[in-house]
Amino acid sequence: MFEILNDIEINGLTWRIGGGESYIKENGEPLFPSLCTVNGETLHEIISNEEYYLIFVDLKAFPNKLDVKEISTYQEFVKSECQFVLLLIDSSYVTIYSKDQNIIQQLFSKGVSAGYENIEYITDENDRNKTLIAF
Template structure:
Protein backbone atom coordinates (compact mmCIF):
# COMPACT_ATOMS: atom_id res chain seq x y z
CA UNK A 1 0.00 0.00 0.00
CA UNK A 2 1.33 3.42 -0.97
CA UNK A 3 1.51 5.81 1.97
CA UNK A 4 0.75 9.47 1.33
CA UNK A 5 3.19 11.76 3.15
CA UNK A 6 1.88 15.12 2.00
CA UNK A 7 1.26 17.31 -1.03
CA UNK A 8 3.17 19.67 -3.24
CA UNK A 9 1.90 22.45 -5.48
CA UNK A 10 2.70 25.89 -6.87
CA UNK A 11 1.22 29.19 -5.77
CA UNK A 12 1.46 32.42 -7.77
CA UNK A 13 4.75 34.29 -7.45
CA UNK A 14 3.44 37.59 -6.12
CA UNK A 15 1.89 39.44 -3.23
CA UNK A 16 -0.99 37.79 -1.43
CA UNK A 17 -2.12 36.02 1.72
CA UNK A 18 -1.27 32.55 0.47
CA UNK A 19 -0.32 31.09 3.85
CA UNK A 20 -3.64 32.21 5.27
CA UNK A 21 -5.51 30.79 2.27
CA UNK A 22 -3.76 27.45 2.62
CA UNK A 23 -4.03 27.17 6.41
CA UNK A 24 -7.34 28.94 7.11
CA UNK A 25 -9.42 25.76 7.48
CA UNK A 26 -6.96 24.10 9.86
CA UNK A 27 -7.09 24.44 13.63
CA UNK A 28 -3.96 26.59 13.99
CA UNK A 29 -4.61 27.51 17.60
CA UNK A 30 -3.98 23.98 18.80
CA UNK A 31 -0.33 24.11 17.79
CA UNK A 32 2.92 25.82 18.62
CA UNK A 33 4.59 26.87 15.38
CA UNK A 34 8.34 26.86 14.89
CA UNK A 35 9.31 29.53 12.40
CA UNK A 36 12.57 28.43 10.82
CA UNK A 37 15.01 30.36 8.71
CA UNK A 38 13.25 32.01 5.83
CA UNK A 39 12.69 35.15 3.90
CA UNK A 40 9.26 36.75 3.51
CA UNK A 41 8.18 40.36 3.64
CA UNK A 42 5.08 42.41 4.33
CA UNK A 43 3.85 44.50 1.42
CA UNK A 44 4.45 48.19 2.11
CA UNK A 45 3.78 50.89 -0.48
CA UNK A 46 3.64 48.24 -3.23
CA UNK A 47 7.14 46.98 -2.44
CA UNK A 48 8.90 44.71 0.03
CA UNK A 49 8.71 46.00 3.58
CA UNK A 50 9.65 44.58 6.96
CA UNK A 51 10.05 40.82 7.47
CA UNK A 52 6.77 38.92 7.83
CA UNK A 53 8.06 36.66 10.60
CA UNK A 54 10.39 37.12 13.53
CA UNK A 55 13.37 34.91 12.81
CA UNK A 56 13.88 31.49 14.37
CA UNK A 57 11.22 31.52 17.05
CA UNK A 58 8.11 29.71 18.22
CA UNK A 59 4.67 31.31 18.19
CA UNK A 60 1.27 30.00 19.21
CA UNK A 61 -1.40 29.37 16.60
CA UNK A 62 -3.30 32.54 17.40
CA UNK A 63 -0.18 34.66 16.77
CA UNK A 64 0.60 32.82 13.53
CA UNK A 65 -2.96 33.34 12.31
CA UNK A 66 -2.71 37.03 13.13
CA UNK A 67 0.59 37.37 11.23
CA UNK A 68 -0.58 35.63 8.06
CA UNK A 69 -4.10 37.08 7.86
CA UNK A 70 -3.72 40.83 8.37
CA UNK A 71 -2.04 42.17 5.25
CA UNK A 72 -0.52 41.00 1.99
CA UNK A 73 3.03 39.70 1.90
CA UNK A 74 5.61 38.25 -0.45
CA UNK A 75 6.93 34.77 0.30
CA UNK A 76 10.43 33.75 -0.80
CA UNK A 77 11.34 30.99 1.69
CA UNK A 78 9.05 29.79 4.49
CA UNK A 79 9.69 27.06 7.06
CA UNK A 80 6.76 26.40 9.43
CA UNK A 81 6.50 23.35 11.67
CA UNK A 82 3.59 22.63 14.03
CA UNK A 83 3.94 20.94 17.42
CA UNK A 84 1.23 20.21 19.98
CA UNK A 85 3.50 20.80 22.96
CA UNK A 86 5.91 23.74 23.17
CA UNK A 87 8.42 21.57 25.02
CA UNK A 88 8.73 19.28 21.98
CA UNK A 89 9.54 22.06 19.48
CA UNK A 90 12.81 21.38 17.68
CA UNK A 91 14.35 21.53 14.23
CA UNK A 92 13.22 18.77 11.88
CA UNK A 93 15.56 18.27 8.94
CA UNK A 94 14.52 14.93 7.39
CA UNK A 95 11.34 12.98 6.81
CA UNK A 96 12.46 10.30 9.27
CA UNK A 97 13.03 12.98 11.94
CA UNK A 98 9.49 14.19 11.22
CA UNK A 99 8.08 10.68 11.64
CA UNK A 100 10.01 10.13 14.88
CA UNK A 101 9.18 13.55 16.36
CA UNK A 102 6.18 15.21 17.93
CA UNK A 103 5.94 17.52 14.91
CA UNK A 104 2.50 17.13 13.32
CA UNK A 105 2.64 19.37 10.25
CA UNK A 106 5.29 20.99 8.04
CA UNK A 107 4.79 23.73 5.46
CA UNK A 108 7.71 24.81 3.29
CA UNK A 109 7.79 27.43 0.54
CA UNK A 110 10.83 27.57 -1.73
CA UNK A 111 11.58 30.12 -4.47
CA UNK A 112 8.34 32.04 -3.85
CA UNK A 113 6.07 29.48 -5.52
CA UNK A 114 6.85 25.88 -4.59
CA UNK A 115 4.87 24.67 -1.58
CA UNK A 116 5.49 21.37 0.17
CA UNK A 117 3.29 20.17 3.02
CA UNK A 118 3.74 17.11 5.20
CA UNK A 119 1.16 16.04 7.75
CA UNK A 120 0.74 13.07 10.05
CA UNK A 121 -3.02 13.53 9.66
CA UNK A 122 -4.24 11.97 6.39
CA UNK A 123 -7.53 13.91 6.59
CA UNK A 124 -5.62 17.18 6.55
CA UNK A 125 -3.66 16.09 3.48
CA UNK A 126 -6.89 15.18 1.67
CA UNK A 127 -8.52 18.44 2.73
CA UNK A 128 -5.57 20.54 1.55
CA UNK A 129 -5.36 18.65 -1.75
CA UNK A 130 -9.05 19.34 -2.46
CA UNK A 131 -8.66 22.96 -1.42
CA UNK A 132 -5.64 23.35 -3.70
CA UNK A 133 -7.55 21.96 -6.67
CA UNK A 134 -10.45 24.32 -6.01
CA UNK A 135 -8.07 27.29 -5.59
CA UNK A 136 -6.45 26.46 -8.92
CA UNK A 137 -2.94 25.89 -7.62
CA UNK A 138 -0.66 24.48 -10.29
CA UNK A 139 1.01 21.07 -10.39
CA UNK A 140 -0.71 19.76 -7.28
CA UNK A 141 0.22 16.21 -6.42
CA UNK A 142 0.51 13.86 -3.51
CA UNK A 143 3.91 13.11 -1.99
CA UNK A 144 4.27 9.39 -1.40
CA UNK A 145 7.01 7.08 -0.20
CA UNK A 146 7.80 6.37 -3.86
CA UNK A 147 7.96 9.91 -5.28
CA UNK A 148 9.30 11.98 -2.36
CA UNK A 149 12.35 13.78 -3.75
CA UNK A 150 13.01 15.95 -0.71
CA UNK A 151 16.28 15.24 1.00
CA UNK A 152 15.76 17.94 3.61
CA UNK A 153 12.72 19.50 5.23
CA UNK A 154 14.26 22.92 5.67
CA UNK A 155 13.30 25.70 3.28
CA UNK A 156 16.31 27.99 3.61
Protein backbone atom coordinates in the same frame (compact mmCIF):
# COMPACT_ATOMS: atom_id res chain seq x y z
CA MET B 1 -0.27 31.38 3.25
CA PHE B 2 -3.49 32.39 4.97
CA GLU B 3 -5.38 30.72 2.14
CA ILE B 4 -3.54 27.45 2.76
CA LEU B 5 -3.79 27.47 6.55
CA ASN B 6 -7.24 29.05 6.83
CA ASP B 7 -9.14 25.76 7.10
CA ILE B 8 -6.65 24.12 9.45
CA GLU B 9 -6.94 24.48 13.20
CA ILE B 10 -3.66 26.30 13.83
CA ASN B 11 -4.65 27.61 17.26
CA GLY B 12 -3.57 25.39 20.10
CA LEU B 13 -0.40 24.37 18.26
CA THR B 14 3.09 25.72 18.76
CA TRP B 15 4.70 26.80 15.49
CA ARG B 16 8.44 26.80 14.88
CA ILE B 17 9.38 29.40 12.30
CA GLY B 18 12.61 28.40 10.64
CA GLY B 19 14.91 30.47 8.51
CA GLY B 20 13.09 32.13 5.67
CA GLU B 21 12.48 35.21 3.64
CA SER B 22 9.04 36.83 3.83
CA TYR B 23 8.20 40.51 3.88
CA ILE B 24 5.33 42.82 4.73
CA LYS B 25 4.41 44.62 1.51
CA GLU B 26 3.79 48.01 3.09
CA ASN B 27 7.20 48.55 4.65
CA GLY B 28 9.47 45.69 3.57
CA GLU B 29 9.94 44.51 7.17
CA PRO B 30 10.25 40.75 7.76
CA LEU B 31 6.88 39.08 8.16
CA PHE B 32 8.20 36.55 10.68
CA PRO B 33 10.83 36.87 13.34
CA SER B 34 13.56 34.49 12.22
CA LEU B 35 14.10 31.21 14.01
CA CYS B 36 11.47 31.55 16.71
CA THR B 37 8.49 29.80 18.19
CA VAL B 38 4.98 31.29 18.27
CA ASN B 39 1.60 30.01 19.37
CA GLY B 40 -1.14 29.40 16.83
CA GLU B 41 -3.02 32.54 17.76
CA THR B 42 0.04 34.68 17.05
CA LEU B 43 0.66 32.91 13.73
CA HIS B 44 -2.97 33.46 12.73
CA GLU B 45 -2.67 37.15 13.57
CA ILE B 46 0.53 37.50 11.53
CA ILE B 47 -0.77 35.80 8.39
CA SER B 48 -4.25 37.32 8.46
CA ASN B 49 -3.55 40.98 9.26
CA GLU B 50 -0.84 41.99 6.80
CA GLU B 51 -0.32 41.94 3.04
CA TYR B 52 2.94 40.14 2.48
CA TYR B 53 5.04 38.36 -0.07
CA LEU B 54 6.72 35.06 0.57
CA ILE B 55 9.98 33.82 -0.87
CA PHE B 56 11.00 31.08 1.55
CA VAL B 57 8.87 29.82 4.45
CA ASP B 58 9.62 27.04 6.93
CA LEU B 59 6.79 26.35 9.40
CA LYS B 60 6.46 23.33 11.64
CA ALA B 61 3.63 22.69 14.11
CA PHE B 62 3.92 20.87 17.43
CA PRO B 63 1.28 20.01 20.02
CA ASN B 64 3.10 21.93 22.75
CA LYS B 65 6.16 24.06 23.26
CA LEU B 66 8.16 21.35 25.03
CA ASP B 67 8.06 19.20 21.88
CA VAL B 68 9.52 21.85 19.56
CA LYS B 69 12.83 20.93 17.95
CA GLU B 70 14.49 21.27 14.59
CA ILE B 71 13.14 18.78 12.07
CA SER B 72 15.35 18.54 9.02
CA THR B 73 14.47 15.17 7.47
CA TYR B 74 11.37 13.14 6.82
CA GLN B 75 12.61 10.43 9.20
CA GLU B 76 12.93 13.05 11.98
CA PHE B 77 9.41 14.24 11.20
CA VAL B 78 7.99 10.72 11.51
CA LYS B 79 9.76 10.09 14.83
CA SER B 80 8.98 13.51 16.32
CA GLU B 81 5.90 15.10 17.82
CA CYS B 82 5.78 17.49 14.85
CA GLN B 83 2.31 17.30 13.32
CA PHE B 84 2.52 19.55 10.28
CA VAL B 85 5.21 20.99 8.02
CA LEU B 86 4.76 23.74 5.44
CA LEU B 87 7.69 24.64 3.20
CA LEU B 88 7.57 27.32 0.52
CA ILE B 89 10.51 27.62 -1.83
CA ASP B 90 11.16 30.28 -4.47
CA SER B 91 7.76 31.90 -3.93
CA SER B 92 5.94 29.10 -5.72
CA TYR B 93 6.80 25.57 -4.63
CA VAL B 94 4.76 24.51 -1.61
CA THR B 95 5.34 21.23 0.17
CA ILE B 96 3.14 20.09 3.02
CA TYR B 97 3.58 17.13 5.32
CA SER B 98 0.92 16.22 7.89
CA LYS B 99 0.42 13.29 10.20
CA ASP B 100 -3.33 13.84 9.82
CA GLN B 101 -4.49 12.25 6.56
CA ASN B 102 -7.74 14.26 6.65
CA ILE B 103 -5.77 17.51 6.51
CA ILE B 104 -3.79 16.28 3.51
CA GLN B 105 -6.97 15.26 1.68
CA GLN B 106 -8.66 18.56 2.53
CA LEU B 107 -5.69 20.63 1.31
CA PHE B 108 -5.35 18.54 -1.84
CA SER B 109 -9.04 19.04 -2.71
CA LYS B 110 -8.81 22.73 -1.93
CA GLY B 111 -5.75 23.13 -4.18
CA VAL B 112 -7.41 21.31 -7.08
CA SER B 113 -10.59 23.40 -6.70
CA ALA B 114 -8.54 26.61 -6.62
CA GLY B 115 -6.80 25.68 -9.88
CA TYR B 116 -3.29 25.15 -8.55
CA GLU B 117 -1.03 23.21 -10.89
CA ASN B 118 1.24 20.21 -10.40
CA ILE B 119 -0.49 19.05 -7.24
CA GLU B 120 0.48 15.57 -6.13
CA TYR B 121 0.56 13.45 -3.02
CA ILE B 122 4.05 12.91 -1.68
CA THR B 123 4.80 9.24 -1.14
CA ASP B 124 7.94 7.27 -0.39
CA GLU B 125 8.21 6.56 -4.13
CA ASN B 126 8.03 10.17 -5.39
CA ASP B 127 9.46 12.23 -2.50
CA ARG B 128 12.43 14.11 -3.94
CA ASN B 129 13.09 16.19 -0.83
CA LYS B 130 16.34 15.46 0.91
CA THR B 131 15.59 17.93 3.66
CA LEU B 132 12.58 19.54 5.33
CA ILE B 133 14.19 22.95 5.54
CA ALA B 134 13.16 25.73 3.15
CA PHE B 135 16.08 28.13 3.45
